[in-house]
Amino acid sequence: MWRIINNFVPTYANLQFRRLNVNNVCNFCLLSTETVEHIMRDCCFVGELFARQNVHFPSSSAALEWKDWVAVAFCSFNDQQKIVMMVTFWAVWYSRNKLIHEGISPSVSESLSFMRWSAPALNFVKCNFDSTFDVQCNESISGFLYRNSDGLIMAAGVVPHKNVADAFMAEALACLQAVLFAIELCFRRVVFEGESLAVVRRVSALSSDYFVTSPIVNDIRDAVKGLESAVFNFVHREGNNDAHVLAREGRGFRLPRFWIEEAPPCVTTAALDWEKLNAD
Ligand SMILES: [Zn+2]
Incomplete structure:
Protein backbone atom coordinates (compact mmCIF):
# COMPACT_ATOMS: atom_id res chain seq x y z
CA MET A 1 0.00 0.00 0.00
CA TRP A 2 2.85 2.34 0.82
CA ARG A 3 4.32 1.75 -2.62
CA ILE A 4 0.99 2.37 -4.35
CA ILE A 5 0.24 5.52 -2.37
CA ASN A 6 3.75 6.91 -2.99
CA ASN A 7 3.67 5.92 -6.65
CA PHE A 8 6.58 3.50 -6.29
CA VAL A 9 4.93 0.65 -8.20
CA PRO A 10 6.41 -0.25 -11.60
CA THR A 11 3.55 1.03 -13.74
CA TYR A 12 4.40 1.49 -17.43
CA ALA A 13 4.57 5.25 -16.93
CA ASN A 14 7.11 4.77 -14.14
CA LEU A 15 9.14 2.29 -16.18
CA GLN A 16 9.24 4.77 -19.06
CA PHE A 17 10.32 7.48 -16.67
CA ARG A 18 13.23 5.17 -15.81
CA ARG A 19 14.05 5.09 -19.54
CA LEU A 20 12.79 1.57 -20.16
CA ASN A 21 11.51 1.06 -23.66
CA VAL A 22 7.90 -0.01 -23.01
CA ASN A 23 4.53 0.57 -24.55
CA ASN A 24 2.90 2.63 -21.80
CA VAL A 25 -0.77 2.00 -22.58
CA CYS A 26 -3.04 0.60 -19.84
CA ASN A 27 -3.73 -3.08 -20.56
CA PHE A 28 -7.24 -2.94 -19.11
CA CYS A 29 -8.74 -0.24 -21.33
CA LEU A 30 -6.02 0.33 -23.99
CA LEU A 31 -6.98 4.00 -23.88
CA SER A 32 -4.71 5.84 -21.47
CA THR A 33 -1.18 5.90 -20.17
CA GLU A 34 -0.75 3.45 -17.32
CA THR A 35 -0.01 5.72 -14.39
CA VAL A 36 -0.81 4.76 -10.82
CA GLU A 37 -3.77 7.15 -10.70
CA HIS A 38 -5.07 5.74 -13.95
CA ILE A 39 -5.14 2.05 -12.99
CA MET A 40 -6.15 2.66 -9.37
CA ARG A 41 -8.69 5.45 -9.88
CA ASP A 42 -9.54 6.55 -13.43
CA CYS A 43 -9.60 3.34 -15.47
CA CYS A 44 -12.98 1.77 -16.29
CA PHE A 45 -11.80 -1.54 -14.76
CA VAL A 46 -11.17 -0.17 -11.26
CA GLY A 47 -14.19 2.12 -11.62
CA GLU A 48 -16.48 -0.85 -12.06
CA LEU A 49 -14.78 -2.74 -9.22
CA PHE A 50 -15.50 0.12 -6.84
CA ALA A 51 -19.02 0.68 -8.17
CA ARG A 52 -19.93 -3.01 -7.74
CA GLN A 53 -18.80 -2.81 -4.12
CA ASN A 54 -20.76 0.38 -3.53
CA VAL A 55 -17.67 2.47 -2.88
CA HIS A 56 -18.11 6.03 -4.08
CA PHE A 57 -15.45 8.69 -3.85
CA PRO A 58 -16.14 12.24 -2.69
CA SER A 59 -16.56 14.37 -5.81
CA SER A 60 -14.73 17.27 -4.16
CA SER A 61 -11.50 15.24 -4.37
CA ALA A 62 -11.55 14.79 -8.16
CA ALA A 63 -8.98 17.50 -8.95
CA LEU A 64 -6.44 16.44 -6.33
CA GLU A 65 -3.00 14.96 -6.84
CA TRP A 66 -2.88 11.17 -6.47
CA LYS A 67 -1.48 11.01 -2.93
CA ASP A 68 -3.82 13.75 -1.64
CA TRP A 69 -6.73 12.08 -3.36
CA VAL A 70 -6.01 8.78 -1.58
CA ALA A 71 -5.76 10.59 1.75
CA VAL A 72 -9.02 12.54 1.30
CA ALA A 73 -10.94 9.49 0.08
CA PHE A 74 -9.52 7.23 2.79
CA CYS A 75 -10.43 9.66 5.57
CA SER A 76 -13.98 10.03 4.28
CA PHE A 77 -14.63 6.28 4.60
CA ASN A 78 -15.74 4.08 7.48
CA ASP A 79 -13.55 1.11 8.53
CA GLN A 80 -15.20 -1.38 6.17
CA GLN A 81 -14.90 0.95 3.17
CA LYS A 82 -11.26 1.62 4.03
CA ILE A 83 -10.57 -2.12 3.88
CA VAL A 84 -12.43 -2.44 0.58
CA MET A 85 -10.46 0.46 -0.90
CA MET A 86 -7.10 -1.02 0.07
CA VAL A 87 -7.98 -4.58 -0.95
CA THR A 88 -9.28 -3.28 -4.29
CA PHE A 89 -5.92 -1.59 -4.98
CA TRP A 90 -4.24 -4.88 -4.26
CA ALA A 91 -6.67 -6.82 -6.47
CA VAL A 92 -6.14 -4.37 -9.34
CA TRP A 93 -2.37 -4.77 -9.15
CA TYR A 94 -2.72 -8.57 -8.94
CA SER A 95 -5.10 -8.64 -11.94
CA ARG A 96 -2.85 -6.27 -13.90
CA ASN A 97 0.17 -8.54 -13.38
CA LYS A 98 -1.81 -11.63 -14.26
CA LEU A 99 -2.91 -9.95 -17.47
CA ILE A 100 0.56 -8.75 -18.43
CA HIS A 101 2.66 -11.74 -17.38
CA GLU A 102 0.28 -14.64 -17.94
CA GLY A 103 -2.03 -13.16 -20.55
CA ILE A 104 -5.05 -13.96 -18.39
CA SER A 105 -7.66 -11.26 -18.73
CA PRO A 106 -9.64 -11.07 -15.49
CA SER A 107 -13.29 -10.06 -15.52
CA VAL A 108 -14.59 -7.68 -12.89
CA SER A 109 -16.58 -10.57 -11.36
CA GLU A 110 -13.44 -12.69 -11.05
CA SER A 111 -11.59 -9.88 -9.37
CA LEU A 112 -14.49 -9.44 -6.97
CA SER A 113 -14.47 -13.14 -6.12
CA PHE A 114 -10.77 -12.77 -5.35
CA MET A 115 -11.82 -10.37 -2.59
CA ARG A 116 -14.87 -12.06 -1.16
CA TRP A 117 -16.30 -15.55 -1.02
CA SER A 118 -18.25 -16.59 -4.09
CA ALA A 119 -20.21 -19.77 -4.68
CA PRO A 120 -18.76 -22.50 -6.93
CA ALA A 121 -20.35 -23.58 -10.20
CA LEU A 122 -23.21 -26.09 -10.16
CA ASN A 123 -22.07 -29.64 -9.27
CA PHE A 124 -18.93 -28.26 -7.68
ZN1 LIG B 1 -7.17 1.75 -18.23
Whole structure:
Protein backbone atom coordinates (compact mmCIF):
# COMPACT_ATOMS: atom_id res chain seq x y z
CA MET A 1 0.00 0.00 0.00
CA TRP A 2 2.85 2.34 0.82
CA ARG A 3 4.32 1.75 -2.62
CA ILE A 4 0.99 2.37 -4.35
CA ILE A 5 0.24 5.52 -2.37
CA ASN A 6 3.75 6.91 -2.99
CA ASN A 7 3.67 5.92 -6.65
CA PHE A 8 6.58 3.50 -6.29
CA VAL A 9 4.93 0.65 -8.20
CA PRO A 10 6.41 -0.25 -11.60
CA THR A 11 3.55 1.03 -13.74
CA TYR A 12 4.40 1.49 -17.43
CA ALA A 13 4.57 5.25 -16.93
CA ASN A 14 7.11 4.77 -14.14
CA LEU A 15 9.14 2.29 -16.18
CA GLN A 16 9.24 4.77 -19.06
CA PHE A 17 10.32 7.48 -16.67
CA ARG A 18 13.23 5.17 -15.81
CA ARG A 19 14.05 5.09 -19.54
CA LEU A 20 12.79 1.57 -20.16
CA ASN A 21 11.51 1.06 -23.66
CA VAL A 22 7.90 -0.01 -23.01
CA ASN A 23 4.53 0.57 -24.55
CA ASN A 24 2.90 2.63 -21.80
CA VAL A 25 -0.77 2.00 -22.58
CA CYS A 26 -3.04 0.60 -19.84
CA ASN A 27 -3.73 -3.08 -20.56
CA PHE A 28 -7.24 -2.94 -19.11
CA CYS A 29 -8.74 -0.24 -21.33
CA LEU A 30 -6.02 0.33 -23.99
CA LEU A 31 -6.98 4.00 -23.88
CA SER A 32 -4.71 5.84 -21.47
CA THR A 33 -1.18 5.90 -20.17
CA GLU A 34 -0.75 3.45 -17.32
CA THR A 35 -0.01 5.72 -14.39
CA VAL A 36 -0.81 4.76 -10.82
CA GLU A 37 -3.77 7.15 -10.70
CA HIS A 38 -5.07 5.74 -13.95
CA ILE A 39 -5.14 2.05 -12.99
CA MET A 40 -6.15 2.66 -9.37
CA ARG A 41 -8.69 5.45 -9.88
CA ASP A 42 -9.54 6.55 -13.43
CA CYS A 43 -9.60 3.34 -15.47
CA CYS A 44 -12.98 1.77 -16.29
CA PHE A 45 -11.80 -1.54 -14.76
CA VAL A 46 -11.17 -0.17 -11.26
CA GLY A 47 -14.19 2.12 -11.62
CA GLU A 48 -16.48 -0.85 -12.06
CA LEU A 49 -14.78 -2.74 -9.22
CA PHE A 50 -15.50 0.12 -6.84
CA ALA A 51 -19.02 0.68 -8.17
CA ARG A 52 -19.93 -3.01 -7.74
CA GLN A 53 -18.80 -2.81 -4.12
CA ASN A 54 -20.76 0.38 -3.53
CA VAL A 55 -17.67 2.47 -2.88
CA HIS A 56 -18.11 6.03 -4.08
CA PHE A 57 -15.45 8.69 -3.85
CA PRO A 58 -16.14 12.24 -2.69
CA SER A 59 -16.56 14.37 -5.81
CA SER A 60 -14.73 17.27 -4.16
CA SER A 61 -11.50 15.24 -4.37
CA ALA A 62 -11.55 14.79 -8.16
CA ALA A 63 -8.98 17.50 -8.95
CA LEU A 64 -6.44 16.44 -6.33
CA GLU A 65 -3.00 14.96 -6.84
CA TRP A 66 -2.88 11.17 -6.47
CA LYS A 67 -1.48 11.01 -2.93
CA ASP A 68 -3.82 13.75 -1.64
CA TRP A 69 -6.73 12.08 -3.36
CA VAL A 70 -6.01 8.78 -1.58
CA ALA A 71 -5.76 10.59 1.75
CA VAL A 72 -9.02 12.54 1.30
CA ALA A 73 -10.94 9.49 0.08
CA PHE A 74 -9.52 7.23 2.79
CA CYS A 75 -10.43 9.66 5.57
CA SER A 76 -13.98 10.03 4.28
CA PHE A 77 -14.63 6.28 4.60
CA ASN A 78 -15.74 4.08 7.48
CA ASP A 79 -13.55 1.11 8.53
CA GLN A 80 -15.20 -1.38 6.17
CA GLN A 81 -14.90 0.95 3.17
CA LYS A 82 -11.26 1.62 4.03
CA ILE A 83 -10.57 -2.12 3.88
CA VAL A 84 -12.43 -2.44 0.58
CA MET A 85 -10.46 0.46 -0.90
CA MET A 86 -7.10 -1.02 0.07
CA VAL A 87 -7.98 -4.58 -0.95
CA THR A 88 -9.28 -3.28 -4.29
CA PHE A 89 -5.92 -1.59 -4.98
CA TRP A 90 -4.24 -4.88 -4.26
CA ALA A 91 -6.67 -6.82 -6.47
CA VAL A 92 -6.14 -4.37 -9.34
CA TRP A 93 -2.37 -4.77 -9.15
CA TYR A 94 -2.72 -8.57 -8.94
CA SER A 95 -5.10 -8.64 -11.94
CA ARG A 96 -2.85 -6.27 -13.90
CA ASN A 97 0.17 -8.54 -13.38
CA LYS A 98 -1.81 -11.63 -14.26
CA LEU A 99 -2.91 -9.95 -17.47
CA ILE A 100 0.56 -8.75 -18.43
CA HIS A 101 2.66 -11.74 -17.38
CA GLU A 102 0.28 -14.64 -17.94
CA GLY A 103 -2.03 -13.16 -20.55
CA ILE A 104 -5.05 -13.96 -18.39
CA SER A 105 -7.66 -11.26 -18.73
CA PRO A 106 -9.64 -11.07 -15.49
CA SER A 107 -13.29 -10.06 -15.52
CA VAL A 108 -14.59 -7.68 -12.89
CA SER A 109 -16.58 -10.57 -11.36
CA GLU A 110 -13.44 -12.69 -11.05
CA SER A 111 -11.59 -9.88 -9.37
CA LEU A 112 -14.49 -9.44 -6.97
CA SER A 113 -14.47 -13.14 -6.12
CA PHE A 114 -10.77 -12.77 -5.35
CA MET A 115 -11.82 -10.37 -2.59
CA ARG A 116 -14.87 -12.06 -1.16
CA TRP A 117 -16.30 -15.55 -1.02
CA SER A 118 -18.25 -16.59 -4.09
CA ALA A 119 -20.21 -19.77 -4.68
CA PRO A 120 -18.76 -22.50 -6.93
CA ALA A 121 -20.35 -23.58 -10.20
CA LEU A 122 -23.21 -26.09 -10.16
CA ASN A 123 -22.07 -29.64 -9.27
CA PHE A 124 -18.93 -28.26 -7.68
CA VAL A 125 -18.09 -28.00 -4.01
CA LYS A 126 -15.90 -25.18 -2.81
CA CYS A 127 -13.50 -25.86 0.01
CA ASN A 128 -11.87 -22.97 1.85
CA PHE A 129 -8.87 -23.89 3.95
CA ASP A 130 -6.66 -21.97 6.31
CA SER A 131 -4.29 -22.50 9.23
CA THR A 132 -3.04 -20.77 12.32
CA PHE A 133 0.60 -21.27 13.21
CA ASP A 134 2.09 -20.88 16.68
CA VAL A 135 5.74 -20.08 16.09
CA GLN A 136 6.68 -20.51 19.78
CA CYS A 137 5.59 -24.14 20.16
CA ASN A 138 5.62 -25.13 16.47
CA GLU A 139 1.96 -26.10 16.51
CA SER A 140 -0.65 -25.40 13.91
CA ILE A 141 -4.38 -25.78 13.40
CA SER A 142 -5.91 -26.67 10.05
CA GLY A 143 -9.41 -25.42 9.35
CA PHE A 144 -11.46 -26.29 6.27
CA LEU A 145 -15.05 -25.78 5.22
CA TYR A 146 -17.02 -27.10 2.25
CA ARG A 147 -19.96 -25.38 0.60
CA ASN A 148 -22.06 -26.19 -2.43
CA SER A 149 -23.15 -23.93 -5.29
CA ASP A 150 -26.02 -22.58 -3.17
CA GLY A 151 -23.55 -21.48 -0.52
CA LEU A 152 -24.86 -24.13 1.91
CA ILE A 153 -22.39 -25.67 4.33
CA MET A 154 -21.67 -29.32 3.46
CA ALA A 155 -18.98 -30.14 5.99
CA ALA A 156 -16.18 -28.67 8.08
CA GLY A 157 -13.09 -29.87 9.89
CA VAL A 158 -10.47 -28.74 12.38
CA VAL A 159 -7.21 -30.64 12.90
CA PRO A 160 -4.43 -29.68 15.34
CA HIS A 161 -0.78 -30.49 14.51
CA LYS A 162 2.44 -30.66 16.49
CA ASN A 163 6.04 -30.28 15.24
CA VAL A 164 5.18 -27.98 12.37
CA ALA A 165 8.28 -26.28 10.92
CA ASP A 166 6.81 -23.03 9.62
CA ALA A 167 3.79 -21.18 8.29
CA PHE A 168 4.17 -22.73 4.84
CA MET A 169 3.97 -26.24 6.30
CA ALA A 170 0.94 -25.20 8.37
CA GLU A 171 -0.89 -24.04 5.22
CA ALA A 172 0.21 -27.08 3.24
CA LEU A 173 -1.05 -29.42 5.99
CA ALA A 174 -4.41 -27.65 5.96
CA CYS A 175 -4.55 -28.04 2.19
CA LEU A 176 -3.68 -31.76 2.36
CA GLN A 177 -6.32 -32.43 4.98
CA ALA A 178 -8.90 -30.46 3.00
CA VAL A 179 -8.24 -32.72 0.00
CA LEU A 180 -8.26 -35.97 2.04
CA PHE A 181 -11.51 -35.11 3.82
CA ALA A 182 -13.13 -34.17 0.49
CA ILE A 183 -12.28 -37.65 -0.82
CA GLU A 184 -13.63 -39.28 2.34
CA LEU A 185 -16.88 -37.38 1.87
CA CYS A 186 -17.08 -38.62 -1.74
CA PHE A 187 -17.06 -35.12 -3.23
CA ARG A 188 -15.99 -35.45 -6.85
CA ARG A 189 -15.42 -31.92 -8.15
CA VAL A 190 -13.87 -29.49 -5.73
CA VAL A 191 -12.49 -25.96 -5.91
CA PHE A 192 -9.95 -25.41 -3.14
CA GLU A 193 -9.27 -21.88 -1.97
CA GLY A 194 -6.48 -20.83 0.33
CA GLU A 195 -4.69 -17.67 1.38
CA SER A 196 -1.19 -19.02 0.81
CA LEU A 197 -0.09 -18.09 -2.69
CA ALA A 198 2.97 -20.35 -2.29
CA VAL A 199 0.85 -23.44 -1.52
CA VAL A 200 -1.66 -22.73 -4.29
CA ARG A 201 1.05 -22.09 -6.88
CA ARG A 202 3.19 -25.08 -6.02
CA VAL A 203 0.30 -27.54 -5.78
CA SER A 204 -1.16 -26.48 -9.13
CA ALA A 205 2.18 -26.15 -10.97
CA LEU A 206 2.74 -28.72 -13.72
CA SER A 207 6.50 -28.98 -13.17
CA SER A 208 8.21 -31.17 -10.55
CA ASP A 209 8.67 -29.61 -7.14
CA TYR A 210 12.27 -29.63 -5.84
CA PHE A 211 12.01 -27.52 -2.71
CA VAL A 212 12.94 -28.96 0.70
CA THR A 213 9.23 -29.06 1.44
CA SER A 214 8.39 -30.98 -1.76
CA PRO A 215 7.18 -34.16 0.09
CA ILE A 216 4.04 -32.43 1.35
CA VAL A 217 3.41 -30.75 -2.01
CA ASN A 218 3.71 -34.14 -3.70
CA ASP A 219 1.42 -35.70 -1.09
CA ILE A 220 -1.24 -33.12 -1.98
CA ARG A 221 -0.74 -33.71 -5.71
CA ASP A 222 -1.11 -37.48 -5.16
CA ALA A 223 -4.18 -37.10 -2.97
CA VAL A 224 -5.87 -34.92 -5.59
CA LYS A 225 -5.84 -37.88 -7.98
CA GLY A 226 -8.69 -39.29 -5.89
CA LEU A 227 -10.94 -36.49 -7.16
CA GLU A 228 -12.51 -36.20 -10.58
CA SER A 229 -11.73 -32.51 -10.77
CA ALA A 230 -9.75 -30.27 -8.44
CA VAL A 231 -8.84 -26.62 -8.89
CA PHE A 232 -6.67 -24.59 -6.51
CA ASN A 233 -7.28 -20.87 -6.24
CA PHE A 234 -5.70 -18.13 -4.24
CA VAL A 235 -8.14 -16.00 -2.28
CA HIS A 236 -7.72 -12.93 -0.17
CA ARG A 237 -8.44 -13.13 3.57
CA GLU A 238 -11.76 -11.33 3.03
CA GLY A 239 -12.93 -14.26 0.89
CA ASN A 240 -11.59 -16.91 3.24
CA ASN A 241 -13.14 -15.78 6.46
CA ASP A 242 -14.94 -19.01 7.39
CA ALA A 243 -11.81 -21.13 7.16
CA HIS A 244 -9.86 -18.48 9.01
CA VAL A 245 -12.41 -18.41 11.84
CA LEU A 246 -12.35 -22.22 12.01
CA ALA A 247 -8.56 -22.38 12.24
CA ARG A 248 -8.61 -19.72 14.95
CA GLU A 249 -11.45 -21.30 16.96
CA GLY A 250 -9.75 -24.69 16.53
CA ARG A 251 -7.20 -23.71 19.15
CA GLY A 252 -9.76 -24.81 21.70
CA PHE A 253 -9.72 -28.40 20.39
CA ARG A 254 -7.10 -30.96 21.42
CA LEU A 255 -8.26 -33.59 18.90
CA PRO A 256 -9.40 -33.42 15.28
CA ARG A 257 -13.07 -32.56 14.84
CA PHE A 258 -15.31 -32.94 11.83
CA TRP A 259 -18.83 -31.75 11.07
CA ILE A 260 -21.19 -33.06 8.39
CA GLU A 261 -23.82 -30.72 6.95
CA GLU A 262 -23.08 -28.25 9.68
CA ALA A 263 -20.26 -26.22 11.18
CA PRO A 264 -19.43 -24.79 14.59
CA PRO A 265 -21.49 -21.72 15.60
CA CYS A 266 -18.57 -19.31 15.01
CA VAL A 267 -18.73 -20.15 11.29
CA THR A 268 -22.50 -20.30 11.02
CA THR A 269 -22.69 -16.68 12.18
CA ALA A 270 -20.18 -15.66 9.51
CA ALA A 271 -22.19 -17.63 6.94
CA LEU A 272 -25.34 -15.74 7.88
CA ASP A 273 -23.46 -12.48 7.33
CA TRP A 274 -22.48 -13.75 3.89
CA GLU A 275 -26.07 -14.62 3.00
CA LYS A 276 -27.21 -11.20 4.20
CA LEU A 277 -24.51 -9.48 2.15
CA ASN A 278 -25.59 -11.35 -0.95
CA ALA A 279 -29.27 -10.67 -0.35
CA ASP A 280 -28.58 -6.92 -0.15
ZN1 LIG B 1 -7.17 1.75 -18.23
